[in-house]
Amino acid sequence: MSVIELKNLTKQYGKSRGIRNVNLNVEEGEIFGFIGPNGAGKSTTIRTLLGLIRPTGGSAAVFGKSCIEHPEVRKEVGYLPSEVFYYDGMRVTDLLKYSASFYKKDCTKRIAELAERMDLDLNKKIADLSFGNRKKVGIVQGLLHEPKLIILDEPTSGLDPLMQQKFFELIAEENRKGATVFFSSHILSEVQKMCGRVAFIKEGKIIKLEKMSDLQANSYKRISLEAESAVPEEVFRIDGVSDLHTKGNTVSFMFRGNLNTVLRKIASVSLRNISITEPDLEEIFLHYYTKEG
Amino acid sequence: MNIFFRELKANRKSLVIWSVCMALGVLSGMSKYTAYSGDNANNGVLNELPRAFRALLGMGDFDVTKMSGFFAFLFLYLELAAAAHAVLLGSGILAKEERGKTAEFLAVKPVSRSAIITSKLCAALVNLLVLDAVILISSIAMVAAYNKGPEINGEIVLFVLSLFLVQLIFVSMGTLFAAALKKPKLTGPAAAGVMVGSFVVSEITNLTDRLDALKVLSPFQYFSYSGIVRGDGLDPLAVSLSLALAAFLLWLTYFCYRRRDLNV
Known part of the structure; x- marks a missing residue:
């Protein structure tokens, strides 16, 4: 069973935007790169996969199940959106605890550990954080429940090079522990470093899917x-x-x-x-x- | 449960403000009772005003020189404020995830959209109950302070009960707007607009008997305050129709929210 399975996934809104007949399988334990310029449909694909928006055709499954019909499969998914928005009035620690409360396991230690590694101040208010620090909250939030599938949408934007480095180490570590990673980006060098296979998307269509080594x-x-x-x-x-x-x-x-x-x-x-x-x-x-x- | 507690906390400040304002509204409203009642000379004048004018003021058929009539007159304004609170609460509690772009956080958690709505509705319900308790307690206290005639606590309870049903309709109307409209920024103004519209309809039907058919459009007309003042209690038909309407609006909320694309 593939961890992610997209079959003829289509989402059309308006005239031109959206994705058309996207077919993909991401296997357990791999780091899969998803490459395309801005507006190619990367985020649309991910959001359809996660059930935030509904496909107009085809199907998307995580661990063999659709997120829309089986929202509980998302407990094994960690997602880092490209733009991170949280409840402004909350403190970082409250937000992370709130996030953890959805997964029915104790994540306190893990939160402290991740925050220390990412150099994140847990006591600050979300509203006072810079874009980069907000992104760090997103990273901790996406990893705190040790998901089996990590979905990253443009994860490095806003992070300084040092943090990017730490972030990649973190992801590689999770991958060694068995997590599957779906990595969407328009920056090729970072995908090149990490991914085993890569799919190219342009104007809503997959134009190529290849092993990195072949490429x-x-x-x-x-x-x-x-x-x-x-x-x-x-x-x-x-x-x-x-x-x-x-x-x-x-x-x-x-x-x-x-x-x-x-x-x-x-x-x-x-x-x-x-x-x-x-x-x-x-x-x-x-x-x-x-x-x- | 976590969403429920989160929403209680998120709405705490606004609930405190609304509660204080409601209590102050009751206080300042009741403090005017002495001007309407008692030895002052204007009570006769008030009762002889043209009917349309009295209707516009919200006095309708009430004898505002008596406590029960005056309270019904005052309660109309409390009801309007409580309805505004309910409709904004309903639309805001659901739409805020999209407005604040936190939908991408909440909706990828392992919870269904229905569970999200249910938790949020329960939190909204608690907010309504707290506000109603404030209205009830402050009304009973302030009425007791100014009342010289027979006590009307039974009527006050009925007034607040009818208010609760009206709030249920408006809170579910609010959530429906949030669930059905694609632009999250529009939901608050649109829901409030419909609420004010239904109040205007209610005022118009008060002016003349010929437009009584329109009463069905305005939840403000479902419960007859003059009936409560007369001692008729709450009309069981109105109670069941209000509950049915609220249930239908809620069902539509679930129906729309479950199948739509979230704005992210």
């Missing part, structure tokens, strides 16, 4: 070469080549596929210089967004 190591190469003389563009018009730029003697492109075919092509050119590098996710990502979208 990075095996398939994509960024190849730049400089030849002795001008290279006709047609030479590298082969399957697997994209983002092809030729300018005089220099050629650069992305390649995915059998390396031997491209190496034979390269060998046919008289070279002055060559570099073959791993593209970072950012490059792969931009590539999807410009070419396949």
Whole structure:
């Protein structure tokens, strides 16, 4: 059984916004990245999954059950929303106790521990907190009941780099203890560090779902070469080549596929210089967004 | 239970303010009784005012020179204030999660939307009961302080009972607005607007007998205060219809809130 299962999940509001036929399975114990630019439908997907909004088509399940029909499955879910809002009049400690009261277990120790690690003052009023500190409350609030599924929506916005570091350590720790993590972000480098698999979403549709290792190591190469003389563009018009730029003697492109075919092509050119590098996710990502979208 | 206690705490301050204002309202209202009753010369004048004018003032058919009539006259204004409290309480207690964007906190907890509504309604009910107790106690005390005629404690209890039923209608109307309207900022003004509208309808039906059919639109008309003053008690039909109306509005609240998209 998958921890998260989205089948043809569709949510339409208005004309253009929403998501269309999103299919995803997140398996137990993995850290799953959900990548897309702002407005692509990441938050909509999460909110539909959690039952905050109802799908117009398809289904969404957590631990095999719909959050709308079985709200109790949410007891194993910890959620950190992208924008954190709480009851302004409350103190941090009251809010966290209120949050803990929904889970029928004693979270006092855990709250103290998380607050210390995140350097959060429990006695302050929520209304007096800065955006970053509010986010910390959100992190503690999302983790205090040791959920089996952690859903993070743009978790690092507002956190300083040091806190981001601590936050990632915390998430990695939870993951080692067995928690599944669903990590939505538009910042690729942070997803790259943590996730095992990643789905790309654009304009409400999943455009690619891949293992991080496939994405990075095996398939994509960024190849730049400089030849002795001008290279006709047609030479590298082969399957697997994209983002092809030729300018005089220099050629650069992305390649995915059998390396031997491209190496034979390269060998046919008289070279002055060559570099073959791993593209970072950012490059792969931009590539999807410009070419396949 | 946690939501229930949270709501009690969140509404505590506003309940204290409302209670103080209600008690002060009873106090200042009753302190004017001496001007209407007793040896002053204007009692005859008041009873000879044109009927429409008396209706506009809220005196209707009451003999305001007597304590029971005066209290009925005063109670109309208490009722209006209590109805405003109820309708704002109902809409606010539900809409505030979306207004303050805390819906994304509360609605992802392992509780159903129905359980959220039920807890909040129970907290609202406690608020109404406390406010009614304040009205009841301060009324009995202040009436006793000014009353020179027969005691009217029995009538006061009936007045407050009828008020409670009217509050039930308005609090559930408030929650329904919060559950049905998509824009959480509109729910308070919209619910209060309907409440004031129904009061205006009530005033209009007081002015003339020809529009009595409109009375059904205004919960302010469901219970006849002159009936209570006459000693007729509460009309069982009005009691059951009020309860049925409140139950229907609540059912609609659950129905709408369970299936709608929360504003987050």
